[in-house]
Amino acid sequence: MFVDVNPKIASMKDGKIKIEIIWYFDEFTSTGLLMDYDENKNGKFDRNESESIKKDFFNNLKRFNYFIDFTLNNIKQKINISETRLLLTTTGEGKNKRKLVTYKFILHGDYSKSKIINGDLSFYDYTIYSVLSPGGNMTFGEKIKPISSKFIKSKCQYIFSIGVQQ
């Protein structure tokens, strides 16, 4: 299973940070998920189908910490996610039409009112059944001005630094 990861620092307020993460699944996995969960075979995930995919698949990832390792100012963060959304995107046209599954969620962190946040976010599945790779640079919400940001492709690791407006 191959997954492209795209993180975005969505907001920072009162010592709390929200990171929006999108996982883009490869075509094989997406087809497999459709095969398993699109019960009425209408080519999309209805509400109850989305719920069962979340319950059976994503909720079970909790015991693997969603393959996330997250540190803020050298403090390891407890992996706490919310606002999960399952989407089915279509690419290409005609015979080349492909359906890809994406999963969107918010990761929460606590930086306890520091003036500078040094963050380290990495994705790794130690069970080796899935491979998570960076889908691109980390992005930032409008009001957030990063001091520095980089990612290490070979480790699917994002290292960032943000100044906090007091």
Added chain:
Amino acid sequence: MNRKTVLIIVILIACLSGCVIHYFFDFSIWQYIINKQREINQIIITHVQTIKNDGFNGAIIFRLFLFSILYGVIHAIGPGHGKTLLSTYLLRKEKGYLTALSTSTIASIAHIGSAVILAFMIKYIFVGIGHFARMNMISYFGKVNGGLIAILGMIFILTALSNNFNLHSLSHKAQNDKMIGILAGFVPCPASMSIILVSIYLSVAYVGLVSVGGIVIGIFFTLLVIQLLTILFKDQLLNTLKKYKLKGEKIGKYISIFQGMCFICLGIMFFRY
């Protein structure tokens, strides 16, 4: 400079260059292999989809078969394909080219065959089993496999350390190509299972079978090459040990202990997955 020294220097330079490239250029050979696997994985699904949309096409099926062989070659370089297990097994003096050939064949067929059987069982017997439950099933296979390998490792070590006849007889039975081959490929290949399930879903099951047939050949090739390299290194190692005036019996004992320790470590690793 003799052959052994040159070989060691070449290996050291290769390792050092790998570290430098990894550190300064954010490039890992591992990542490269994964990316290649991903690219071929995409090619395979595209071919399966094309056959589903356009119907049978011999040329496309043949291309799919070739890509699947390539996928198998690259896929087997990754963890969990019995390379260490088979290579360690080969370290015994009496094991040679025939052992390499038979264990590679059995391991690759077992790895893919178990995936194909499991995929058909999931489709027609365990109907409605979810994606995560499937992954869990593979993980249970890994745990059983890990346990068996670790037990085998313990038998090897105990045999090397004792003179118990029953233990020696048990160890002799365990040094069996078929059993080691099956243990090496016991865990079903998740990628092949996905290929079969998706091709059944798209009503082109035969295309999936052609693809996994190619993957078997690819995995066999990689396992065989690694084992042939092991035989070359083994000869070198045995010659070196003889130089230290170690008797054949003692060498066998040390190799048994080393083999046992490797098997136990591998077992623990498998158990973790």
